[in-house]
Amino acid sequence: MSDAKEFINLTPGPTPVPPSVYAKLSEPVLHHRTEEFGDVYKTVEEGLRCVYRTKNKVLIVTTSGTGGMESSVANVLSPGDKAVVHSTGIFGVRYCKILRNFGIEPVVIEEEWGRAADPGRLREALKEHPGASAVFCQHTDTSTGVVNDIEALAKVVREESEALTVVDAISGLAAEELETDAWDLDVVVSASQKGLMSPPGLAFLSVSEKAWQACEKASLPRFYFDWRTMHERFLMNQTPYTPAVSLFVAQAESLRLIREEGIENVWRRTTELAEYTRGRIQQLGLELFPKDPADNLTAVRLPEGVDGKKLILDIRTKERIAIAGGQQELKGRIVRISHMGFVKKPQIDAGIAALSRHLSLTPA
Ligand SMILES: Cc1ncc(COP(=O)(O)O)c(C=O)c1O
Numbered sequence: 001m002s003d004a005k006e007f008i009n010l011t012p013g014p015t016p017v018p019p020s021v022y023a024k025l026s027e028p029v030l031h032h033r034t035e036e037f038g039d040v041y042k043t044v045e046e047g048l049r050c051v052y053r054t055k056n057k058v059l060i061v062t063t064s065g066t067g068g069m070e071s072s073v074a075n076v077l078s079p080g081d082k083a084v085v086h087s088t089g090i091f092g093v094r095y096c097k098i099l100r101n102f103g104i105e106p107v108v109i110e111e112e113w114g115r116a117a118d119p120g121r122l123r124e125a126l127k128e129h130p131g132a133s134a135v136f137c138q139h140t141d142t143s144t145g146v147v148n149d150i151e152a153l154a155k156v157v158r159e160e161s162e163a164l165t166v167v168d169a170i171s172g173l174a175a176e177e178l179e180t181d182a183w184d185l186d187v188v189v190s191a192s193q194k195g196l197m198s199p200p201g202l203a204f205l206s207v208s209e210k211a212w213q214a215c216e217k218a219s220l221p222r223f224y225f226d227w228r229t230m231h232e233r234f235l236m237n238q239t240p241y242t243p244a245v246s247l248f249v250a251q252a253e254s255l256r257l258i259r260e261e262g263i264e265n266v267w268r269r270t271t272e273l274a275e276y277t278r279g280r281i282q283q284l285g286l287e288l289f290p291k292d293p294a295d296n297l298t299a300v301r302l303p304e305g306v307d308g309k310k311l312i313l314d315i316r317t318k319e320r321i322a323i324a325g326g327q328q329e330l331k332g333r334i335v336r337i338s339h340m341g342f343v344k345k346p347q348i349d350a351g352i353a354a355l356s357r358h359l360s361l362t363p364a
Pocket residue numbers: 012013064065066067091138140141142143168169170171172191200
């Protein structure tokens with residue numbers, strides 16, 4: 001018998017995968033032009049609509065979350081269109097990069113990292129730059145650990161413009177409250193490997209009627225990510241090209257688990273775990289990085305002089321616990337502990353205990 005310690009994954013994606021989802025990955029690979037696959041496709045799409053809280057069609061694409069983000073740009077805009085990005089971290093910056101790659105220089109509202117998007121600033125920007133075709137924002141920015149008030153932001157978009165509201169809920173979906181229809185969100189992008197408890201490789205996009213109309217008129221270049229081609233196959237419970245069939249089968253199982261628990265219970269559980277984690281972190285005398293913390297992960301500011309890169313490497317190699325460090329400008333300065341998806345209190349306790357040992361801290 002092995003005496004190896006259980007590996008604990010507390011990174012904000014790919015997150016841990018439940019055993020019954022793993023089991024699905026070992027089933028024989030289906031052919032994607034069969035009724036069997038069509039049934040799986042339909043189950044996943046229906047499950048996603050339930051988690052997204054929408055009646056809109058949800059497209060399923062074999063790509064990572066960023067591919068979903070790219071497709072949310074390429075399918076709704078044309079050269080010369082105006083776009084606004086309300087950025088709260090690295091993933092807002094990513095939307096800017098995607099837009100620039102398509103030749104669109106966005107109007108950028110940049111919040112101080114750790115602060116949520118201010119709807120008042122969005123209102124000012126839309127007044128100052130009328131005629132925007134789309135506003136892009138993050139539900140939760142995983143790099144800074146903030147959650148944005150998407151309901152309030154979407155309301156401002158509707159009041160001040162004709163723009164589409166495009167939300168990156170790649171880490172927010174199935175972790176934080178999100179109401180696609182009730183909040184009138186046009187495009188919501190997500191991915192398999194975070195709150196949705198599956199391996200990476202699938203991206204999801206809910207598309208409103210207004211966004212479908214924009215898609216018909218849009219003229220940015222697109223091929224693999226063309227929603228029109230996807231839609232033709234969507235109507236047959238298929239994808240245009242060979243999909244990651246085994247990931248569909250796995251995703252169907254994790255959606256079954258989420259639906260069995262109930263999405264509102266998933267939100268509640270995630271919030272409880274987040275409150276617990278924030279409390280434990282503060283008891284250790286550590287400071288939270290975000291002023292507006294999300295419930296799907298906790299970003300912690302490291303004390304001055306701590307080598308954050310060495311810290312997470314030591315915890316991973318010596319304790320077999322993966323926590324994430326900061327990205328780009330935040331590298332070495334923060335650590336991030338995820339509590340979305342298939343993460344439970346004992347794993348959080350183990351992660352915090354390891355953190356306190358390696359930082360030589362004792363609870364207050
Ligand atoms: C909020 C957010 N947006 C976008 C992405 C990019 O997704 P992917 O790495 O799957 O391309 C991530 C991944 O961490 C994310 O958390």
